[in-house]
Amino acid sequence: MNLTKKRLSQSALMPQGHKFRLIRQAAQLSFIGLAAIALPFGAQAASDTTKNMHQLYEDNCASCHGSDHGGFIAPGLNSESLKGRSPTALRSLIMTGSFDTLMPPFYGRLSDDDIRGLVKHLQTTPKQANPSWTIDDIKASIKVYVKDESTLPAKPTYQVNSMDDVIGVAARGKYGRGSGSKAVFINSITHKQIGEIPTGTAAHIIDYNPANPRWAYVKTDTAEIFKVDLYSMQAVRSVKTGFNGPGLGVSRDGKYIMAGSYVPHNAVILNADTLEPLKTFELEGVDPDGKMVSSDSGMIIGSPMDDIFAIALENAGQVWVVDLKEGFPVTKIEKVGRHLHDAFLTHGGSKLMVAAYDDNIVTAIDLKDRKIIKKLDAGCVPHVGGGAAVEVDGRTLGFGTNFGDCDKTVVSVWDLDKMEVVKQVPVAGGTESPAAHANAPYVAVDIISKDRRARTIQLIDKKTLEVVKTLDVGGHAYFPEYSADGKFLYVSAGYNGDEVVVYDSNSLEKVASVPMESPAGIFSHGRVRYMTRGLSPDEIKGAK
Amino acid sequence: MRLAIYSGLLLLGLASVQSADAASIYAGEAKAAAVCSQCHGIRMPSADAPFPPLAGRDQEYLKTALKQYRDKTRKSDIMNAIAGSLSDDDINNIASYYAKLKP
Structure with missing residues (x-):
């Protein structure tokens, strides 16, 4: 995601x-x-x-x-x-x-x-042709670290009130591989590390099983997926789904995982339990300019609304909706935008907001009718990260980050009911990922422009939609994330910062620091409850 | 950005009447981030890196080593090149910054 x-x-x-x-x-x-x-x-x-x-x-x-x-x-x-x-x-x-x-x-x-x-x-050496990595290669790559999962403990082996309080950090490691590369899990009440899972190469995405709180899935930059038992803090299985590519989603029933690659141009649905591949998809299609192209996989997302996966085909500019039933049939939504990348869900998971880099838009898609609702102005190269949406004064507002370094750098705010632009909030530079929480007053965005600004996070007041504070986190500060209770804001001081810094969500005082090598994406287990960061858990309940 | 650093220095200079060789850990932090930390890290270098940690090392040792690298009396292709760009002030600032950090 x-x-x-x-x-x-x-x-x-x-x-x-x-x-x-x-x-x-x-x-x-x-x-x-x-x-x-x-x-x-x-x-x-x-x-x-x-x-x-x-x-x-x-x-x-x-x-x-x-x-x-x-x-x-x-x-x-x-x-x-x-x-x-x-x-x-x-x-x-x-x-x-x-x-x-x-x-x-x-x-x-x-x-x-x-x-x-x-x-x-x-x-x-010229750019190489797309190498093959077939369903047989995927099957053969499965590694089993814990043979009998019934031997695993029945509850967490550490003190934690709720598994939602677990927060995972993708630590890249300085070299993108080696002993610094791991998924680090922290108790977001005490800010103490609970455990870590070595991943060999840089961990990139952490996703959680919505049906069973013990399972997490960690995907690396070399497209391995580790199935992690959060109760005993160990990897139980892994599979290699390709050579590169971060796309990963888990179905609402927790039975399926879908993973997509940049190299090769394919995606695969796996059994979330065994990691056995069930079906692969060649990603290709007619792009918005009428050209047949082979395509990278962009975001993959499971929706709490239905037994489906949505996957963005970056270069083909299409979103495919895969039904999780016999044969995994695909509905193709074409002409979504040029160079799609990431997306977030709203309205109980029935609407998907997809960023299109080259059109500077975010396209709203109705996942029920499986068609485009509207294309909304975003900013300069929209990168919505995990997305953020908040309910303010009866409106549901979506926040869109843009990582282009243009003259005018903004975060777009959309009314997600009316599907229209409410405001473009000026920020200090390009941004990559917004964080919001129903209980926290600010939407946090990471400034990633390549100078001293990269050390900072800016806070946008939910009500006034103005930047009210800039935090100097140090390192290259990115991927803000709130704890599941909304009381703390976690930020990676990546690159040379080598720590995750924790702030009080209200006072914005620094309260803790957790050292690790080159931390990047931060993923709260609470995400399984609120679907999109910033929304209330009721939003998901309404969907079911 | 540069202006901010300079004005920071200026303020610091005004706030405490400093002797000529007094080091600024703030200037040191900025210089260390730009010049040293890529290899040596701030508190620790990467677990996989072949570079020694600098945080918490003796200030005089760091100063001497940097000056030797700069003057090429201590040989290292990469350190001779990197230290060659540092002024006496830079070296003082960096050494005092790293010396004060807890590894």
Whole structure:
């Protein structure tokens, strides 16, 4: 639901991409065969170097820059995007990292020869075709850490009043992988860490099972999903659903998970219990400009209104509604907008607000009638994050963040009953994720502009719709989230801040700090009760 | 932004009559965030990083080490390059900032 950052480089594979993919697969197979034969002789200097460099790329760069070299949460690194760049400058950038971004320093981790080799490799490697990762690959990737789940404790092994008080943080780890990469769970009453789940590569999304409070699902940047037992704070199973891509949703009955990828262009429905794949979907379709394109997966969301998943096809500009019944039939809603990304639900889950980057709009979709209601002005590159909606004076107001760095940076406020723009609130810079809570007076937005402003969070008063306070959190402050009771505001001081900072929601005084490496998305377990942050739990009850 | 730092410095200078070598941990914080923390972190470097922690280290040691890196009497490709851009004031400020931090 809560996706980070936009994909900086986009692909629009034509239909013949399929043929290309098959040819490439065949080529890969014979290459592997050749390498296996050739390896013992150790004389294949040139191809060995390419292979080694490719492996170095996969092991160090691909989780952020894309397994296909096409970019993911960081820019694409290929012969086209790096054309004309000075190899010396690229080498020093890899050595020192890039300040004010997630790019870490590789000095001391990679040898100078490797760094030079990588630069050469990247500048001569074109963006790769979409690799395949089939339902069989997914099935074979399942790992079981706890064989007999009946041996798990029947209740939490730690003190907690309600599981809704658990708050999860996706800690990326400085290098996007390694021992710093984990999902960290905190008691949002005491602000003490309860447990942590190592994820190997950067944790990106945490979703909770609406039907059973013990299960959480953590998705990484390399598209593994961990099924986590929150009672004993351990992973019980994992599955790899692709190479890159954050899309993840859980159905309202807690029986199904849907996951979507950027690489390859597919999505899969899994059994939420066993993580067995049930059906895969090739993501392709006619985009708003009439062109047939293969597409990245954007947000995936389960609705409390019905047994469905909604999934955004980023490049095809379509939203698909999948019914959770025999054969998982799909209803396609076309021409939603150009380059879709994330979305949030309103009106008991019957309406979906989808952000379209390239049209600067948010499109309201009726999930009952399965058609577009209206396209609303958003701002400069809308990125709604997990979304926020609040009820004020009888109106339901939605808040839309925009991460473009334009002359005029605003947070849009929409009346979600009338589906019209109420106000565009000026803020200090680009924003990525709003947080709201029915019991908290402010809607918090994270300023992400690449300078000192990135340290700050701004608070918008729900009633006056004005920015009333700016908090200097430190680090690169992003992904605000309220505790389930609304009393505390959690913020990641990411990048070099290396802590999650907790504020009192009313006084905005700092009350606690929880250290971890490069924290990013924060996900309260309370989300399963209020559907969209800021709404009252009654909103969901009304839906059922 | 720069103005804010300078005016912050100015205020600090006015608030307490400082001797010439008195260090500003606020200026140190800004410089450390921009120059050092990418590798060394603020309180701790990454668990996977090959860089030593600086928080809580002895102030005089940090100063000496940075000056040696700057003067290239202590060799390190990357530290010679990075410390080369630091003034005496920068070094004093950074050292006093990191020395005061709890790891």
